Amino acid sequence: MSPNEILLTMRHISKGFAGVQALKDVQLTLRKGEVHALMGENGAGKSTLMKCMIGVYQADEGEIIYKGEKVNFSSVLDAQHAGISMIFQELNLIPHLTVAENIFFAREPIHLGMVDKQKMIKESAKILSLFDIDVSPTDEVRTLPVAKQQMVEIAKALSFDVEVLIMDEPTSALTEKEIDKLFELVNKLKDKGVSIVYISHRMEELKRICDHITIFRDGTYVSDHPFKEITMDEIITKMVGRSLDNHFPPKTAVIEDDIILSIMNAERYGVFEPLNFDLRKGEILGITGLVGAKRTELARAIFGADPLDGGEIYVHHKKVSIKDPSDAIKAGIAYLSEDRKLNGVAVRMTIRENITMASLDKVSNQIGVISYTDEEKASKTFIDKMEIKTPTIEQLVNNLSGGNQQKVVIGKWLFREATVMIFDEPTRGIDVGAKYAIYQLLDELAANGVGVIMISSELPEILGISDRVIVMREGRMTGMLETKKTNQEEIMHYATGVKNMFVNEYGGLK
Numbered sequence: 161m162s163p164n165e166i167l168l169t170m171r172h173i174s175k176g177f178a179g180v181q182a183l184k185d186v187q188l189t190l191r192k193g194e195v196h197a198l199m200g201e202n203g204a205g206k207s208t209l210m211k212c213m214i215g216v217y218q219a220d221e222g223e224i225i226y227k228g229e230k231v232n233f234s235s236v237l238d239a240q241h242a243g244i245s246m247i248f249q250e251l252n253l254i255p256h257l258t259v260a261e262n263i264f265f266a267r268e269p270i271h272l273g274m275v276d277k278q279k280m281i282k283e284s285a286k287i288l289s290l291f292d293i294d295v296s297p298t299d300e301v302r303t304l305p306v307a308k309q310q311m312v313e314i315a316k317a318l319s320f321d322v323e324v325l326i327m328d329e330p331t332s333a334l335t336e337k338e339i340d341k342l343f344e345l346v347n348k349l350k351d352k353g354v355s356i357v358y359i360s361h362r363m364e365e366l367k368r369i370c371d372h373i374t375i376f377r378d379g380t381y382v383s384d385h386p387f388k389e390i391t392m393d394e395i396i397t398k399m400v401g402r403s404l405d406n407h408f409p410p411k412t413a414v415i416e417d418d419i420i421l422s423i424m425n426a427e428r429y430g431v432f433e434p435l436n437f438d439l440r441k442g443e444i445l446g447i448t449g450l451v452g453a454k455r456t457e458l459a460r461a462i463f464g465a466d467p468l469d470g471g472e473i474y475v476h477h478k479k480v481s482i483k484d485p486s487d488a489i490k491a492g493i494a495y496l497s498e499d500r501k502l503n504g505v506a507v508r509m510t511i512r513e514n515i516t517m518a519s520l521d522k523v524s525n526q527i528g529v530i531s532y533t534d535e536e537k538a539s540k541t542f543i544d545k546m547e548i549k550t551p552t553i554e555q556l557v558n559n560l561s562g563g564n565q566q567k568v569v570i571g572k573w574l575f576r577e578a579t580v581m582i583f584d585e586p587t588r589g590i591d592v593g594a595k596y597a598i599y600q601l602l603d604e605l606a607a608n609g610v611g612v613i614m615i616s617s618e619l620p621e622i623l624g625i626s627d628r629v630i631v632m633r634e635g636r637m638t639g640m641l642e643t644k645k646t647n648q649e650e651i652m653h654y655a656t657g658v659k660n661m662f663v664n665e666y667g668g669l670k
Contacts, residue, residue: 165192171187175205177559243320247328252313262312284297306498335451400593408596426473432461432632445614511555513535523538623648
């Protein structure tokens with residue numbers, strides 16, 4: 161097969177779910193040895209199409225031609241044995257198993273009728289060495305940070321003799337160094353003739369590795385192009401059906417002297433040192449830093465998910481005692497986790513149930529009986545407010561796109577009427593159009609007197625949305641900066657402790 165020869169074609173693919181037409185007569189052409197980007201807003205059908213390719217879903221209509229033959233995979237394992245693997249957007253590992261056991265799950269090497277653990281460990285070590293990551297094959301996955309779990313997912317996919325590799329938001333939890341290593345691997349795979357389908361909302365990444373692009377909108381095929389023949393502005397316009405002149409909305413919130421939240425000498429032994437900061441009315445306070453900075457650990461401690469070993473928390477000048485999340489909720493503090501499926505939503509429950517689950521007292525009578533009418537009214541209100549794409553309030557959250565799941569989480573806390581809302585990577589895995597809507601919402605919350613804290617790894621986002629930014633490094637606050645008076649290079653200086661660095665166009669380090 162020549163380098164430009166077509167390896168896989170999907171034609172006239174349609175797929176529907178419980179009243180939602182996820183895909184309508186879409187197409188995709190994948191050539192040997194290319195990196196092919198799939199672009200579109202959340203809910204555009206990108207991940208659904210890939211799941212139809214690998215056998216997670218069966219298309220209602222259409223056909224798949226792979227290496228010149230019509231195929232219809234009945235399972236993910238069936239596709240993997242044919243040479244097609246997918247790295248899913250949400251982690252798909254088994255936490256209590258080791259790295260090696262996850263990599264070889266359901267296909268463990270057997271010797272004399274028993275699992276050959278030594279061979280499994282040895283083969284896993286070879287695969288992991290491709291990434292040069294400091295992970296032992298014998299480590300339990302649940303002990304690893306999210307970034308390293310993501311790299312284990314990639315290693316698992318590559319453990320097959322892969323000819324087509326699908327990457328769905330593969331860099332969302334990776335550091336700049338890990339992204340560089342991933343892209344080095346992508347280039348090596350291209351050189352070997354592996355075709356890669358790359359789904360990402362980080363458009364700046366596409367410049368580095370992509371050869372071709374296909375654009376979807378609302379479950380339909382829009383167009384495909386050699387990547388060098390289309391501009392970023394053209395891609396956005398085709399994705400959202402309109403132009404976005406500015407990626408960040410104008411600020412309407414006015415910062416006042418009234419302090420909503422005060423953190424005084426908060427610390428966790430061995431995790432983060434004593435921290436002090438205030439959050440003012442009308443302000444969006446950013447928190448940034450590299451992986452290992454302990455930003456999420458700080459947020460979890462404020463919310464009561466992890467214990468503080470010292471310090472005090474004040475909400476509207478009133479000292480509050482927070483020993484667990486229920487105390488935080490009563491005090492008016494909400495936390496939106498970066499891992500929405502693990503800590504944000506109940507995927508097997510409906511939108512109605514998710515939006516009201518943190519506020520059952522507001523939809524129940526005096527003896528605790530839940531009113532469906534009140535739940536219905538609340539869920540419809542926030543489905544409209546958040547523009548959640550769903551045919552009904554009874555849709556399971558698991559059937560929603562990642563962006564719409566994030567909106568459900570936000571709707572849940574808006575219904576709770578929280579005084580302080582901590583957003584941990586709120587736009588992770590979300591397209592540019594949905595990001596803009598989230599940014600508008602954060603500004604609207606701040607303008608309405610809600611204290612907003614936004615943890616983000618994306619420096620353009622920090623500079624475009626927050627008013628001040630706390631920079632953390634290894635559990636210490638190394639800087640408190642006004643975003644109007646700083647830049648990416650200064651922030652990265654505080655995040656790394658390295659002077660005279662060069663900050664690249666992607667908001668990271670070279």
